[in-house]
Amino acid sequence: MKLTLKIWRQKDANSKGKMMDYAIDGIDGDMSFLEMMDVLNENLNNKGEEPVEFDHDCREGICGSCSLQINGEPHGPDRLVTTCQLHMRKFNDGDTITIEPFRAKAFPVIKDLIVDRTAFDRIQQAGGYISVNTSGNTQDANSIPIDKHDADDAFYSAACIGCGACVAACKNASAMLFTSAKISQYALLPQGQVEAVDRVQNMVRQMDLEGFGNCTNTGACEIECPKGISLENIARMNREYLSASVKG
Ligand code: SF4
Ligand code: FES
Numbered sequence: 001m002k003l004t005l006k007i008w009r010q011k012d013a014n015s016k017g018k019m020m021d022y023a024i025d026g027i028d029g030d031m032s033f034l035e036m037m038d039v040l041n042e043n044l045n046n047k048g049e050e051p052v053e054f055d056h057d058c059r060e061g062i063c064g065s066c067s068l069q070i071n072g073e074p075h076g077p078d079r080l081v082t083t084c085q086l087h088m089r090k091f092n093d094g095d096t097i098t099i100e101p102f103r104a105k106a107f108p109v110i111k112d113l114i115v116d117r118t119a120f121d122r123i124q125q126a127g128g129y130i131s132v133n134t135s136g137n138t139q140d141a142n143s144i145p146i147d148k149h150d151a152d153d154a155f156y157s158a159a160c161i162g163c164g165a166c167v168a169a170c171k172n173a174s175a176m177l178f179t180s181a182k183i184s185q186y187a188l189l190p191q192g193q194v195e196a197v198d199r200v201q202n203m204v205r206q207m208d209l210e211g212f213g214n215c216t217n218t219g220a221c222e223i224e225c226p227k228g229i230s231l232e233n234i235a236r237m238n239r240e241y242l243s244a245s246v247k248g
Helices: 033-046 118-125 148-158 165-169 176-187 196-209 220-224 232-247
Strands: 003-009 018-024 068-070 096-101 109-111
Touching: 018 033, 118 176, 118 196, 148 176, 165 176, 165 220, 176 196, 176 220, 176 232, 196 232
Parallel strands: 003 096
Antiparallel strands: 003 018, 068 096
16 A cells, blocks of 8 residues: 655644655555554654654553544544554555644643643542552452442443543543543442542542543544543533532
């Protein structure tokens, strides 16, 4: 496959960026999108040009590092996959592909296609944990019965990998799908009840402090989420917040 890539290049956080064109050949449909980027960088290296910086780690859809806006969509045209799991067979010979970093005020560009997503870490630090006693023997798994539906829903919420695609997909750059997933994974379980009031208040406060926008129910986040995190989490977070405001 021969392709034309239009890629955002930006020297550092303080420089102005611009789109630059690159021609690439010999791309196989079975390559992943990041392997295609590796080929591009090898070509650039061979020519003595600076390679394109992009984020990645596991390349297995687990870590949430890869974060490319491909033809205007976070993680590209496929559904329920991360950029590292996207295959080049989704594109055609002769295609022009635009590749940009995730765009949001709270995700400033560091270099080329890499953005700073530590805002998500600070939201997590504000309350995305439970306090448990880790000394002594492991607690018997059956000592706290949990409804199967609640356990399943908590598990689905916990599948969020913190990639930021929900923010990049949202016209308001809202982080409510991410934050609500991190709240829901505990809100549904008895172990999460001890800090429930503080958790939702602190995490929502931090989300607002970071400069993310508000949710206006467009649902773009759910469509682009590689882990299928449901909008129901946002409704649950709103209920938790209301309940915490009354209790608090
Ligand atoms: S909710 Fe989905 S899109 Fe948002 S950070 Fe989590 S996995 Fe990524
Ligand atoms: S590199 Fe880890 S999810 Fe893509």
